Amino acid sequence: MIDVDIRLTKDDFRLDTKFETDTGLTALFGKSGSGKTTLINAIAGLERPDEGRIEVDGNVLFDANAGINLPPEKRRLGYVFQESRLFPHLNVSKNLAYGMTLARPAEGGQDFKRIVELLDLGALLTRRTRTLSGGERQRVAIGRALLANPRILLMDEPLASLDAGRKAEIIPFIERLRDELLLPIVYVSHAIEEVIRVADTMVVMSDGRVAAGGSVEDIMSRLDLYPLTGRYETGAVIAATVVGNDLDFGLTELSFAENRLWVPRLDLPLGTELRVRLRARDVSLCLERPEKTSFLNILEGSVREMDAGDRPQVDVLVDVGAPVIARVSRRSVQTLALKPGMPVFVLIKAIAIDRHSLGRRGSASRG
Amino acid sequence: MNETAAFWELSPLEIEAIGLSLKVSFWAVFFTLPLGIVVAWVLARCEFWGKSLFNGFVHLPLILPPVVVGYLLLVVLGRRGVLGAWLFDVFGITVAFTWKGAAVAAAVMAFPLMVRAIRLSIESVDMRLEQAARTLGANPFRVFASVTLPLSLPGVFVGLLLAFARCLGEFGATITFVSNIPGETRTLPLALYSLVQSPGGDAGALRIVLISVALAMVALVASEILARRMNARIGGSGR
Numbered sequence: 001m002i003d004v005d006i007r008l009t010k011d012d013f014r015l016d017t018k019f020e021t022d023t024g025l026t027a028l029f030g031k032s033g034s035g036k037t038t039l040i041n042a043i044a045g046l047e048r049p050d051e052g053r054i055e056v057d058g059n060v061l062f063d064a065n066a067g068i069n070l071p072p073e074k075r076r077l078g079y080v081f082q083e084s085r086l087f088p089h090l091n092v093s094k095n096l097a098y099g100m101t102l103a104r105p106a107e108g109g110q111d112f113k114r115i116v117e118l119l120d121l122g123a124l125l126t127r128r129t130r131t132l133s134g135g136e137r138q139r140v141a142i143g144r145a146l147l148a149n150p151r152i153l154l155m156d157e158p159l160a161s162l163d164a165g166r167k168a169e170i171i172p173f174i175e176r177l178r179d180e181l182l183l184p185i186v187y188v189s190h191a192i193e194e195v196i197r198v199a200d201t202m203v204v205m206s207d208g209r210v211a212a213g214g215s216v217e218d219i220m221s222r223l224d225l226y227p228l229t230g231r232y233e234t235g236a237v238i239a240a241t242v243v244g245n246d247l248d249f250g251l252t253e254l255s256f257a258e259n260r261l262w263v264p265r266l267d268l269p270l271g272t273e274l275r276v277r278l279r280a281r282d283v284s285l286c287l288e289r290p291e292k293t294s295f296l297n298i299l300e301g302s303v304r305e306m307d308a309g310d311r312p313q314v315d316v317l318v319d320v321g322a323p324v325i326a327r328v329s330r331r332s333v334q335t336l337a338l339k340p341g342m343p344v345f346v347l348i349k350a351i352a353i354d355r356h357s358l359g360r361r362g363s364a365s366r367g
Numbered sequence: 368m369n370e371t372a373a374f375w376e377l378s379p380l381e382i383e384a385i386g387l388s389l390k391v392s393f394w395a396v397f398f399t400l401p402l403g404i405v406v407a408w409v410l411a412r413c414e415f416w417g418k419s420l421f422n423g424f425v426h427l428p429l430i431l432p433p434v435v436v437g438y439l440l441l442v443v444l445g446r447r448g449v450l451g452a453w454l455f456d457v458f459g460i461t462v463a464f465t466w467k468g469a470a471v472a473a474a475v476m477a478f479p480l481m482v483r484a485i486r487l488s489i490e491s492v493d494m495r496l497e498q499a500a501r502t503l504g505a506n507p508f509r510v511f512a513s514v515t516l517p518l519s520l521p522g523v524f525v526g527l528l529l530a531f532a533r534c535l536g537e538f539g540a541t542i543t544f545v546s547n548i549p550g551e552t553r554t555l556p557l558a559l560y561s562l563v564q565s566p567g568g569d570a571g572a573l574r575i576v577l578i579s580v581a582l583a584m585v586a587l588v589a590s591e592i593l594a595r596r597m598n599a600r601i602g603g604s605g606r
Contacts, residue, residue: 073503079502085499087496098503
């Protein structure tokens with residue numbers, strides 16, 4: 001449980017945020033300069049807010065009115081930095097143990113062996129930090145933060161300095177922290193793809209303020225937030241479950257809100273709970289149920305909302321039991337005379353849904 | 368044959384001066400190093416009112432004529448000096464006109480050099496590493512001991528060496544404060560001065576010069592080797 005309500009002025013930047021999160025992984029999402037890093041630095045005690053209050057698990061870490069400002073070392077928050085910040089004079093094993101010797105053992109703690117296994121660090125223990133790859137460095141940094149026995153884990157763009165391959169290597173580890181350790185995580189990111197893959201809830205930041213907060217599915221189905229989340233990346237996110245496979249054609253069937261969705265084959269057990277982003281530019285609309293079409297996914301619904309504007313494209317929010325966004329040309333809107341309330345069919349190519357659009361839902365979000 | 372043997376053999380006077388110089392420099396550096404590290408850290412990492420004044424005070428011996436420093440020491444630490452009288456009354460310690468006084472003079476003169484080198488080295492330690500250590504539960508003292516100091520060790524070592532070299536060469540403050548007493552305060556530079564002053568001392572003076580050069584070379588080479596090892600140990604790329 002994290003409860004933050006702070007104001008902070010730094011040069012000509014003003015942070016004025018209020019948000020709370022529960023368990024699971026919460027993404028702080030926003031463009032660079034929106035105040036995400038300043039915010040988690042304030043939570044960690046590395047920046048001092050001018051006023052307000054920060055509470056974690058019922059412990060007040062900062063309260064301007066009561067004159068409380070715990071130093072970082074007393075806050076018991078793990079912090080994984082973008083540039084890992086491993087100690088160059090210590091080897092991997094000593095880096096990992098650094099915070100462990102300082103954590104109060106009476107309050108329980110993470111077992112060294114367990115963390116080493118969880119993050120697959122066994123082969124690295126005696127290595128010097130400068131010989132590690134970027135992905136390995138981040139894994140060590142995560143392990144080091146966990147071993148200091150934190151109440152929550154703060155991660156500041158932990159994947160930003162890694163290439164695509166290394167990112168894919170780290171994400172499963174982050175999912176394991178979320179699902180196996182049940183550690184609340186605050187995850188700063190400016191990449192919507194990452195957020196959809198790992199986050200259950202998200203807080204959208206803009207100009208030092210919280211623009212919106214809620215489940216990833218709810219936030220991503222709001223047309224008004226796309227100026228902040230990235231117009232190019234517009235796309236509703238749905239919560240789906242793996243229900244079947246078509247092995248002959250290499251497809252997997254998902255169910256969501258009483259609909260079925262075919263996607264390219266996923267190597268996941270039946271019942272796996274997923275988050276799926278349906279990018280608006282991959283979704284088409286049709287007024288009649290099309291016959292003889294290559295679209296594998298045809299969903300029935302009704303138009304709920306359309307964004308107005310002079311742009312050549314229009315984002316149309318369609319309710320198919322869950323919100324789905326279709327991006328169509330303004331001309332098509334006129335030809336079809338689309339209006340809110342109108343029944344439509346939503347067409348989605350199965351192959352448009354690639355593995356970058358999928359994330360496993362955390363156990364916390366499943367209730 | 369005999370003459371070459373005689374050339375390599377040090378005279379009792381030379382041995383005495385070398386021994387005294389090493390003793391004075393060793394104790395001067397030994398006692399000022401901890402203080403030097405603390406002052407360097409304060410100057411590198413703390414912001415407080417009057418910092419430039421403090422900085423100026425620390426660097427004063429570097430810019431004042433050594434004779435002035437020596438005279439000030441005499442006034443303060445001499446038998447009748449403010450601090451000197453108290454030291455003698457309470458502890459029975461006299462530093463004026465003893466080798467201990469020579470060590471004090473050397474220490475004062477070498478202090479700014481030591482602080483400068485250590486301060487630069489501390490400033491070059493990435494503060495983000497110190498922040499990381501704080502988030503891992505280390506208090507500021509622990510951060511200093513486990514991150515800042517180990518990472519600035521090469522600079523501490525350079526500071527140590529600079530200070531030691533400065534102590535070996537100390538002349539002005541020493542001769543003013545503790546005079547030039549054979550066997551007590553006559554270090555190498557003072558011995559050289561005496562020889563230059565006395566008729567027929569040229570050969571002896573040359574020998575002292577050679578000894579000084581040899582000492583300096585040994586210290587430089589040794590420090591070079593040690594610094595390289597230290598850099599390898601802290602994983603630096605040789606700052």
